[in-house]
Amino acid sequence: MLYSDKRGKTKKVKRKVKPDEAPVQEMDQAEGEETEKKSVSGPCFPPTFSVSEIKNKQRRHAMFLKLKEEKRKQKLELKKKKKKERKALGDQAPPKEVPKTIENQRIYDETTVNPEDEEVAFDEGTDEFSAYFSRLTNPKVLITTSDRPRGRTVRFCEQLATVIPHAHVYYRRGLALKRVIPQCVSRGFTYVMVINEDRKVPNGLVLCHLPDGPTAHFKVSNVRLRKEMKRRGKDPTEHVPEVILNNFSTRLGHSIGRLFAALFPHDPQFVGRQVATFHNQRDFIFFRFHRYIFKNEKKVGIQELGPRFTLKLRSLQKGTFDSKFGEYEWVHKRHEMDSSRRKFHL
């Protein structure tokens, strides 16, 4: 008898149910009244009953859908009520609640930089990039790959070289990085960029600032070459692009941001109307290269040229590349750092 009750409550189109519905409906109403006596709200479900207890899959599914719809209705009613209240109060209404996002709920990082922080300003005045930022040096970048690069990586390197001014691509040919670096220093390079490749696809980036600078190791993903871009423009010109660095808020983020900024020469040529963006969101750094045009003072159109890729910082090491004996400033440790979904480090 219990079974037939529950069947009667389903709304499904099963033909078997129809002949039963008539006699069951009376029972339904009785049940309904009973439940109404038991619980104030409930039209449908006795409180001790849960959808998961039904063994029959189709019935269970149908009941679950019914349950969902109930909930949706309730939610809608609640919303309507709230809206009415807001209207009624008019100006005195409490401010609208801001929806929670991951960025809102982010765990506050102690190393977040305060813009007026003097200590940070002092550090940045004396760190490895101070030479660049005080305009003593001009960037000169060497781009290379791991051994035996495949086609995609090579093309990626070439495109990077067009995006970054004063960049030169060299083949690796099995040379040891530790020997390459002193040679680069002697030839006046300020950056070495090594793109690591795995299974014909670039997947890692080692960015080493040259005279003694920090070495950052990134994981590269979602590389899109120029010809794979939709609605892209013509090739980038030789003009020096502008740089946009977004959301680098902690100390670590700051140092990485300066690392990226020092890749590009100081004075962007606005004639070229090109902009390179490094946008940090939840520890992923998105690189984009656009050409912009101001249609009027309120509207700008951007068109993506150039490769796009995503970076995720794996480690930051003081000094030039030395994976064994180097001093690591920051290493991504999965078990410690990925334990919370709201904690980000950049």
Next chain:
Amino acid sequence: MLENDEHKEEEKNLTESEIEVLLAEVEVIWDLIGNDSFCSYKVKTKTQQFCRNEYNITGLCNRSSCPLANSQYATVREEKGLCYLYMKVIERAAFPARMWEKVKLDRNYAKALEQIDENLIYWPRFIRHKCKQRLTKITQYLIRIRKLTLKRQRKLVLLSRKVERREKRREEKALIAAQLENAIEKELLDRLKQGTYGDIYNFPIHAFDKAMEKQEEETESEEEEDEEEPVTREFVADDGFEESDLSDFEDMNNLKGSSDEEEEAEEESSEEEESEEELEEEKTKAQSKGKAPLKGPIRKKRAYVEMEYEQETEPAQKSKAT
């Protein structure tokens, strides 16, 4: 089959008849495991048969290379970088524990060859030759190992599938949350408002109006005299700008100052990422925060206006092309 007690005392000294018997045994073995029969060490491929026995000298399954079917046999094997010569003779055929005699060969290749020669002095040519060939091959690959260990070795880092999947999903979500195009456009518009682009783009109207309003407020509070002609000033928004009067310079400075103050209040977040750029500024803080510090005094109007026109046509062409 021969009985064991006969062999226990006299290992080396076998009579001829005993030897014959043993040899016959060996023939039987080859019949059993040989050409088309089953041998557990045999690996058959389309064109050839291989022997997986560790004492096999050539690695192929042949009558002459089979260590089971040859009573007199020798191999060279390598352990931990050292080569050893293994020999099996008929006299020890019944003692499996002592069957193989192991001789350590010299590390020097030439000396090792001589050692092989002296140990296998009256042995069949085939076995001697193959032993030497094997020794050659082994030394070559040992040299290669030593060379490779000196070079850079590739370290394989394991990817955890779960982590990769998770990171991929998080990246997608982060991309959606980032709203890159909007962010970039906003940043560019902010830079335009701040004036980092200088006078390249001539969209003066809106900004000027705002500035004019602010200026009016200021002048009302300050009560200066010569700036109390709003009507002409506003009208002159474009014209007066072209005339390089001193009063206009003042206007420009006030303008920039006001618009920057406006923007400073709004943009606290962008300050953080652009703080590194602040270091390079020589001008006052009210100046533009972009990469290129703006030159204060306005340059010659005529030439500038022409430049603007040129630029305006260029982008039009570009948009047509794309």
